[in-house]
Amino acid sequence: MPSSLHLLAYLLAGISGGLLALRTGIPAAPLAGALLGAGLLSMSGKLEPANWPAGTRTALEIGIGTVIGTGLTATAFSELKQLWRPALLITLTLVMTGLVVGLWCSRLLGMDPLIALLGAAPGGISGMSLVGAEFGVGAAVAALHAVRLITVLLVLPLAVRLLLGHGDIPPPAS
Template sequence: MPPLATLLIYALAGTCMGLLALRTGIPAAPLAGALLGAGIVSMSGRLDVAEWPAGTRTTIEIAIGVVIGTSLTRASLEQLQELWRPAILITLTLVMTGIAIGLWTSRLLGIDPMVALLGAAPGGISGMSLVGAEFGVGAAVAALHAVRLITVLLVLPLLVKLLVPLGLGES
């Protein structure tokens, strides 16, 4: 099958599942749905691995960066003036926990430390997969982050809905 046709099938699967996921009401549903749709097609082994035309991934990564960047507003900066201490605490805690879990997982389960460390690192699937790709372990890192992302997107909103009405977390 021509590479462009293969990409179109992946795009169609991702788009269909992304649109279908919109009906669920979960946060970031289109992202999770598209990830599942394209991932299922890819893991089926019935199609060749997607070969992106030169510059396409970079263009998409820039577009994702722009979408995220435009959500940062003057109000975000004002909030950060109040939230800088929790931001530093949360970041350091997540990084240190990711390192500890990555090393522990590598030793306990005998997997490549690079995969375990990048897979346990806090960060988005696209960013960490790109870092992993630079070290030659992008697919494995993407798989670990995909499981994490889908789990968090499905479970965390339910926990928030259950715990916040109970008054947990209030001072």
């Protein structure tokens, strides 16, 4: 099958997974579903690994950055004026915990230290996968973050309901 048809197959798998996941109501369902759809196709071994055209990754990084950037509104900035202390504490704690867990995984489980550190980092799957790709370990980092992300998306809403008594979780924003 020509390379362009491979890319189309991966895109269709990602779109299908993302659309199916929308029906679950879990937070970030399209991202998790697209990841699973394209990832399962890739792991099946039925197609060659995707070779995206030059500049595709840069365009996607710009797109992801733009989507995240549009969420940084004046309201978010004014809230940060009140929340800078918790934001700093949470950030430092997560970075330090990620470093400790990454080093432990490397030493105790014999993982490549680079994969362990990037896989245990507190960043999102898209950002950390892109950083991992810069170091040549993007697929392994993406796999670790995918497991973490899907677990968090499934477990955290249940934990919020149980611990805080919120029976209704609002539907995901479109």
